[in-house]
Amino acid sequence: MHGADLKLALRLALREMRGGLSGFYIFLACIALGTAAIAGVNSVSRSITSAITEEGQVILGADIRFELQNRQANEAELAFLDDQGDMTVTTGLRSMTRLPDGSDQTLVEAKAVDGRYPLYGELQTTPQLGFEELYGESDGRFGAAVAPLLLERLEISLGDTVLLGNAQFEVRAVIDSEPDALSDGFGFAPRLIMSDAGLDAAGLIQIGSLVEYAYKIRLEPGAPDSAIRQLRASADEAFPSAGWSVRSRSNAAPALTANIVRFSQFLTLVGLTALIVGGVGVANAVRAYLDSKRGVIATFKCLGASGGFVFSVYLVQILIIATIGIAAGLVLGALMPILASAALAGILPVSSDTVVYPDALLLAAVFGYLTALAFALLPLGRSRDVPATALFREQGFDAHGLPRKRYLLAAAVLIAALMALAIGTSYDRFIASVFLGAIAIAFVVLRLVSGLIEALARRAPNVKSTALRLAIGNIHRPGALTPSVVLSLGLGLALLVTLALIDGNLRREISGSLPERAPNFFFVDIQSTEVDAFSDLVEEVAPGSKIVRVPMLRGRILEFNGVDVREIDVPVEGAWVLRGDRGITYAKNIPESSKLTEGEWWAPDYSGEPLVSFSAEEAGELGLKLGDLVTVNVLGRNVTARIANFRDVEWESLSINFVMVFSPNTFAGAPHAWLATLTDPETGPMDEGEVLRAVTNTFPTVTSVRVKDALDVVNRIVGQLATAIRAAAAVALVASVLVLAGALAAGNRARAHDAVVLKTLGATRNTLIRAFSYEYMILGLATAVFALFAGGVAAWFVVSRIMTLPSQFLPDVAVITVVAALIVTVGIGLAGTWRVLGQKAAPILRNL
Structure with a gap:
């Protein structure tokens, strides 16, 4: 098409749009909703990750941090670190704090600091005290600052005394804000901060204790990132066997950042589902709009306009309307970080300033345009080839089959680009591919389901009820609403069922069957002499x-077959094994919660080269095989062992399990502590309290973890995540409802014709209402059955195969889904049909 033709097409498109956007409100809502979801989720994610990067010094508490597990830096290492700039040392561990009379106790996340802490930011407490006032010794008691939760759990207040290890601590302040809390990681217990002198007096650090030493360094003001990288390289070169993990201000909280990115990209996929569901609404709206313009299109063609020119006129209109919808969605998405800052204040670092993230908005805009064009091309292409005589003679385009191959190919290319963009921008491309593949399969299956419903309705026996007979006829007649209703509602409901079943299974596992199988207690830091x-x-x-006890050390994997793990491309699902230190043990015999899948176990008196048994699943994810060498840093010493066998480990049992179990000779003479579990299904809360008091009072340095308390924390976190997921799923469901409303509105022209003819032949309004109600109920029920099946299969795959947890179909979810489907389809259907039933007969009968 020449430039003059394009200019004319643009002028005609704008002139025709002077009448407003009537018929395109569903189109606009669908595009705006999906675009807003994607733009908002990515903007909030960028806001959080940008804040973590910008406030990296405060979050990390340093420009660079060297972390050692279970051992302090030696003199040479300490001298090296101290020479680099201002340094503070913090010591973190879990322990039990208790009341002086031994009547109550609780787990705490203890942290010891020196006089230079913090290097960046400020520890805010109530009241605000100096170092000596807050932590100094007075009358045999050291000072401590504690989290408000600790006061609640022990029912104490400021000025009261608690015991920690072998020392007494006076609660002198409540922690309001801890600057480096995010970089210290997630804690299951309330924080207690004390001085190094207080920690020494408590006597908590003994041989094999699980302790984290963090050496935080502040460089010269204005030191560039290149200086930090050079310092890190120099440290690795000077102390290759130190075994420390290093973080810089640009990567202050890597686990948090990765989880935020992973979760936001999952929500992006859910938002994309809403956009794709909305694409069905786009197709319905474009088809209905072109149907209403059939007289104009026929006139264009009678005046000599080519099919390509007609296509261009209406393509320009669709692009303009899509731009309006996308712009509205981008505005909503850009405002979401402001709302998130209010909701997440005090939990995550989200800036309250109005900051626009162009890359997040651009990504959402591209998704919006690709979706709008992909779903609008087919009805646009179909309108091109309909002759003017057919447009004057017929009501619409549906009877003319598929458009030309070029339009089919263009739509396929756009859909492929949409999927490639979604997969390419995802944190886990495998999950994204599975997700989008499931959506594609769902579209195909839903189309087959609608065809099956029509076929069954066509073969249904005659019934006496006139209303039911009319309903069955409406389901399978030419131009029936069946495909549109099933497709629009089915995908949203299936997604909602999937997420609800995943959430329900997780909650059932955490609060129900898991505590029944799990031990009652974990006991950590038991000394060999005790x-x-x-x-x-x-x-x-x-x-x-039942008491199970095993020796326990901590080690960090450095190399596989002599290759540094930092140089290995590790899949996302196996990366956690290499992240930080892992608990390791040694054993003469196979652990009772494991079974060999490959290789042989060593003899009880084995004394050859160090051997290691590796968890089979994690080994597969890391690409390991029998005979490979694994180098682990334990207590500052590098140990290399050969993989002798693989084990199938039941992680979900929460019993004592390790990724790596070494042959006993590997750590002969190495200092270590012990880990123990206590399991008794008959033990009640009162009995557990008695056990906890006895152990804490007799062995004050042993850390006791009540499994139920830990599971309660996890359950609460799952609940918070589920709320966000349900909100995202609700967006997809709202899109489905909008598409359904649009599909029914698009069919109102035919419904008005049918209603007038039937009323002319003697049908009453009551009969027609019952007929439409039966039709919508049948379609809603059939769609709900599909959603239950598809959602159940998808949830089973996620829970059983990805999460490796027991999966169960939950009947209450089924009932709620069926009821929701019926209410939505019947309610929206009747709302749209009610106006049709009041249509006057004369204007329609004149055109028959």
């Missing part, structure tokens, strides 16, 4: 319970 006395005490307090 382990027998500890076992005797537990057997005395909880007779008949």
Whole structure:
């Protein structure tokens, strides 16, 4: 088409749009909703990750941080670090704090600091005190600042005394804000901050204790990132076997950042689902709009306009309307970080300033345009080839089959580009591919379902009820609403069922079956000199319970077959094994919660080269095979062991399990502590309290973790995540409802014709209402059945195959879904039909 023709097409398109956007409100709402969801989720994610980067020094508490597990830096390492700039050392560990009379106790996240803490930011407390006032010793008691939750759990207040290890601590302040809390990671217990002197007096650090030493360094003001990279390289070169993990201000909270990115991209896929569902609404709206313009199109063609010119006129209109919808969605998406800053204040670093993230908005805009064009091309292409005589003679375009191959190919290319963009921008491309593949399959299956419903209705026996007979006829007649209703409602409901079943199974596992299988307690940091006395005490307090104890060390994987793990491209699902230190142990025999899948176990008296047993699933994710070498740094010493076998580990049992179990000779003579579990399904809360008091009072340096308390925390987090997921799923469901409303509105022209003819032949309004109600109920029920099946299969795959947890179909979800489908289809259907039933007969009968 020449430039003059394009200019004329643009002028005619704008002139025809002077009448407003009537018929395109559903189109606008669908595009705006999906675009807003994608733009908003990515903008909030960028806001959080940008804040973490910009406030990296405060979040990390340093420009660079060197972290050691279970050992302090030696003199040479300490001298090297101290020479780099101002340094503060913090020591973190979990322990039990208790009341002086031994009546109550709770787990705490203890943190010891020196006088230079913090290097960046400020520890805000109530009241605000100096270092000596807050932590100094007075009358045999050291000071401490504690989280408000600790006061609630022990029912104490400022000025009261608590015991930690072998020392007394006076609660002198409540922590309002801890600057480097995010970089310290997620904690299951309230924080207690004390001085190094207080920690020494408590005597908590013993051989094998699980302790984290963080050496935080502040460089010269204005030091560039290149200086930090050079310092890190120099440290690795000077101390290759140090075994420390290093973080800089540009990567202050890597686990948090990765989780935010991962979660936001999952929500982006859900938002994309809403946009794709809205694409069906786009197709319906374009088809209905062109149907209403059939007289104009026929006139264009009678005046000599080519099919390509007609296509261009209406393509310009669709692009203009899509731009309006996308712009509205981008405005809503850009405002979401402001709303998120209010909701997440105090939890995550979200800036309250109005900041626009162009890349997030551009991504959402591209998704919006690709969706609008992909779903609008087919009805536009179909209108091109309909002759003028057919347009004057017929009511619409549906009877003329598929458009030309070029339009089919263009639509396929746009859909492929949409999927490629979604997969290419995802954190986990495999999950994104599965997600989009499931949507594509769902579209095909929904089309087959609608065809099956029509076929069954066509073969249904005659019924006496006139209304029901009319309903069955409406389902399978030419131009029936069946495909539009099933497609528009089915995808949104299937997504909602999937997410509801995943959430329900997780909650059932965490609060139901998992606590029944899991131990009652984990006991950590049991000294070798105390382990027998500890076992005797537990057997005395909880007779008949099962006690399992194993030696425990901490180690970090450095190399596989001599190659640094930082140089290996590791899949996302296996990266957690290499992130930080892992608990490791040694054993003569196969752990009772494991079974060999490949290789052989070593003899009880084995004394050859160090061997290691690796978890089979994690080994597969890391690409390991029998005979490979694994180098682990333990207590500052590099140990290389050969993989002798693989084990199938039941992580979901929450019993004592390790990724790596070494042959006993590997750590002969190495200092370590012990880990123990206590399992007794018959033990109630009162009995557990007695066990906890006895262990804490007799062995104050042993850390006791009540599994139920930990699961309660996890359950609360799952609930918070589920709320966000449900909100995203609700967006997809709203899009489905909008598309459904648009599909029914598009069919109102035919419905008005049918209603007038039937009323002329003697049908009453009551009969017609019942007929339409039956039709919508049948379609809603059939769609709900599909949603239950598809959602159940998808949830089973996620829970059973990806999360490796028991999956169960939940009947209450089924009932709620069916009821929701019926209410939505019947309610919206009748709302749109009610106006049709009041249509006057004369204007329609004149055109028959």
